[in-house]
Amino acid sequence: EAGVVQSPRYKIIEKKQPVAFWCNPISGHNTLYWYLQNLGQGPELLIRYENEEAVDDSQLPKDRFSAERLKGVDSTLKIQPAELGDSAVYLCASSLDGGSPGAEQFFGPGTRLTVL
Amino acid sequence: DAKTTQPTSMDCAEGRAANLPCNHSTISGNEYVYWYRQIHSQGPQYIIHGLKNNETNEMASLIITEDRKSSTLILPHATLRDTAVYYCTLGAGGTSYGKLTFGQGTILTVHP
Numbered sequence: 001e002a003g004v005v006q007s008p009r010y011k012i013i014e015k016k017q018p019v020a021f022w023c024n025p026i027s028g029h030n031t032l033y034w035y036l037q038n039l040g041q042g043p044e045l046l047i048r049y050e051n052e053e054a055v056d057d058s059q060l061p062k063d064r065f066s067a068e069r070l071k072g073v074d075s076t077l078k079i080q081p082a083e084l085g086d087s088a089v090y091l092c093a094s095s096l097d098g099g100s101p102g103a104e105q106f107f108g109p110g111t112r113l114t115v116l
Numbered sequence: 117d118a119k120t121t122q123p124t125s126m127d128c129a130e131g132r133a134a135n136l137p138c139n140h141s142t143i144s145g146n147e148y149v150y151w152y153r154q155i156h157s158q159g160p161q162y163i164i165h166g167l168k169n170n171e172t173n174e175m176a177s178l179i180i181t182e183d184r185k186s187s188t189l190i191l192p193h194a195t196l197r198d199t200a201v202y203y204c205t206l207g208a209g210g211t212s213y214g215k216l217t218f219g220q221g222t223i224l225t226v227h228p
């Protein structure tokens with residue numbers, strides 16, 4: 001069974017440029033998460049989807065970040081415009097039913113973004 | 117959200133048990149304790165979770181104190197491939213079961 005797929009794995013852009021990350025969760029997983037991980041820190045939740053609905057986007061900086069999960073399957077996270085401080089690893093995760101207690105989250109390998 | 121406290125780093129000899137502690141003194145009654153680990157350049161990997169009873173699976177054992185204010189992850193026979201950052205995290209209750217709040221984790225180094 002394929003795991004969570006993310007692309008690209010690495011991205012280098014100049015500040016003020018837009019960037020997008022793509023995630024394909026494990027087949028059948030209703031819940032999808034985007035996390036941001038700074039160097040030496042644990043992941044921080046940006047947004048969580050239940051099917052097509054964003055049920056928790058309280059940590060998403062909405063002035064420059066946006067996300068979508070059309071048709072409740074794959075998802076795209078966008079930053080426009082990127083700032084130097086956005087350099088980090090962006091992780092996508094999915095779970096079968098994130099609303100259930102004890103639900104295991106499966107993480108993708110992440111996209112490492114470098115903003116110059 | 118309740119927070120967890122873990123030692124920054126620990127060492128363990130290969131073949132020995134690795135005992136990783138975690139303090140979560142402000143845990144709520146319906147919050148689960150989860151453990152994940154992250155090997156360099158990979159995404160975090162689920163290890164185990166529990167509510168109040170001790171749990172064991174093929175990877176590890178989880179011991180939760182009776183007052184639930186702390187827990188210990190046990191890797192019974194550590195190997196070099198267990199070298200990773202280990203995160204103890206709590207799953208929020210109510211409508212936010214899916215939300216995990218990660219701390220900085222413990223860097224476990226298993227040496228020959």
